[in-house]
Amino acid sequence: MGHPVVTDEQVRTFATDGVICLRGAFGPEWIEPLRRGIQKNIAEPSDRARFWDRDVEGRTCFYDNQSWLHIDEYRDFAVDSPAAELAGRLLGATAVNFFYDAVFVRSPGNRFRTPFHQDEPYWSVEGFDTCSIWMPLVPVARESSLELVRGSHLWPERFRQENFGALTGDDRDTVAYAEGGRAGPLPDIEVDRDAYEILSWAMDPGDVVVFNARMVHGGSGNLAADRDLQVFNTQWLGDDVRVAFRPEGMDPDHSGVMRAAGLDHGDRIGGDLYPELWRRPEPAPA
Numbered sequence: 430m431g432h433p434v435v436t437d438e439q440v441r442t443f444a445t446d447g448v449i450c451l452r453g454a455f456g457p458e459w460i461e462p463l464r465r466g467i468q469k470n471i472a473e474p475s476d477r478a479r480f481w482d483r484d485v486e487g488r489t490c491f492y493d494n495q496s497w498l499h500i501d502e503y504r505d506f507a508v509d510s511p512a513a514e515l516a517g518r519l520l521g522a523t524a525v526n527f528f529y530d531a532v533f534v535r536s537p538g539n540r541f542r543t544p545f546h547q548d549e550p551y552w553s554v555e556g557f558d559t560c561s562i563w564m565p566l567v568p569v570a571r572e573s574s575l576e577l578v579r580g581s582h583l584w585p586e587r588f589r590q591e592n593f594g595a596l597t598g599d600d601r602d603t604v605a606y607a608e609g610g611r612a613g614p615l616p617d618i619e620v621d622r623d624a625y626e627i628l629s630w631a632m633d634p635g636d637v638v639v640f641n642a643r644m645v646h647g648g649s650g651n652l653a654a655d656r657d658l659q660v661f662n663t664q665w666l667g668d669d670v671r672v673a674f675r676p677e678g679m680d681p682d683h684s685g686v687m688r689a690a691g692l693d694h695g696d697r698i699g700g701d702l703y704p705e706l707w708r709r710p711e712p713a714p715a
């Protein structure tokens with residue numbers, strides 16, 4: 430089984446690049462249940478599930494999130510796997526809360542590529558100390574893997590993001606994403622790829638890409654006819670993260686469930702929906 434403790438050099442790489450690929454971080458005891466969980470999740474989607482893509486051949490990209498609330502295999506991974514410690518140590522955090530899970534499941538040959546975007550501007554929280562653990566449960570070739578613009582978590586601008594509802598055609602995803610003090614749209618990475626240092630990795634089950642939620646990222650998909658892609662992704666929140674209800678819109682929009690749980694704008698994240706799952710051990714007394 431992979432070892433959860435990361436080296437100082439890996440912590441530095443994550444801080445400067447905004448992303449790190451860790452090989453063999455999770456063993457089959459985590460991969461196999463998550464694969465079963467994905468099949469259950471497809472059979473029993475939450476009301477947040479979407480198809481990002483369904484092409485004329487019937488190939489699909491299925492998406493769901495916060496399904497740990499009804500899929501035990503996801504809950505077990507979030508609560509009991511080394512993921513929380515991995516996140517906490519990479520973030521250099523005092524403590525880490527679980528935010529939510531997301532799955533991206535592409536059927537064989539699906540060509541859909543996720544548009545480049547940053548995650549944090551969509552979220553109902555704000556802060557620098559965040560990470561997502563992107564975990565393919567099947568082998569993925571580099572040309573079908575997630576792509577990330579190195580160091581983009583440190584870009585000073587705050588960009589307006591695109592409305593992903595336009596992809597699903599689902600009224601529930603229609604969010605205005607007003608300009609609201611933002612620097613304008615995200616640069617078009619695809620038309621000027623050489624201007625950016627784009628990182629991506631061929632990966633095997635057990636490998637993970639961990640990235641800061643301010644990182645510009647996208648891609649994956651673009652699958653060969655005989656290859657599918659099942660990705661389980663968990664999002665983790667560290668010390669400086671606070672609840673943020675954004676007037677420009679949120680996706681996924683947690684403001685309703687957060688308010689119902691007694692969380693308001695500016696609050697420290699916590700409670701049963703966003704449990705603290707790792708805390709740095711106190712140093713032993715000298």
Ligand SMILES: O=C(O)CCC(=O)C(=O)O
Nearest residue numbers: 533543548648649660662
């Ligand atoms: O796997 C993908 O296609 C996209 C992943 C992504 O954008 C994310 O995890 O935020």
